[in-house]
Amino acid sequence: MTKEEGASHTVLRKPPPAVLLPHDKMTSKIEMSEGTEMVMPGDNLKCKVSLIALIAMEEKLRFAIREGCRTVGAGVVSKILI
Numbered sequence: 567m568t569k570e571e572g573a574s575h576t577v578l579r580k581p582p583p584a585v586l587l588p589h590d591k592m593t594s595k596i597e598m599s600e601g602t603e604m605v606m607p608g609d610n611l612k613c614k615v616s617l618i619a620l621i622a623m624e625e626k627l628r629f630a631i632r633e634g635c636r637t638v639g640a641g642v643v644s645k646i647l648i
Contacts, residue, residue, distance in 0.1 A: 585615055586630040586637070593618045596631070605639070614647075 585594040597614040598605070605611050625646060631639035 584632040585617065586632050587621070587623065587627065588629075590621060591632070592621070612644075613641075615641075 585592055585596075595616040597616070599612060602611065623643060623646065625643050627643045629641050629643065630637045631641065
């Protein structure tokens with residue numbers, strides 16, 4: 567997300583600690599693409615998100631990435647791996 571969209575204007579470094587789904591906030595592990603150490607505001611990134619628990623979800627579900635009390639990114643589930 568860009569600063570104009572209300573996101574943080576600082577660099578996102580790995581690992582961001584939480585994913586906010588429409589029905590739950592959950593600690594997660596986010597694996598960025600190899601060689602990616604940080605993401606600048608407005609950048610797009612494909613990543614793998616591992617949640618700490620199994621939950622019901624489906625592809626195309628929107629989520630937010632939170633760092634503390636600030637939203638630093640947003641995404642869409644493109645594929646579910648079990």
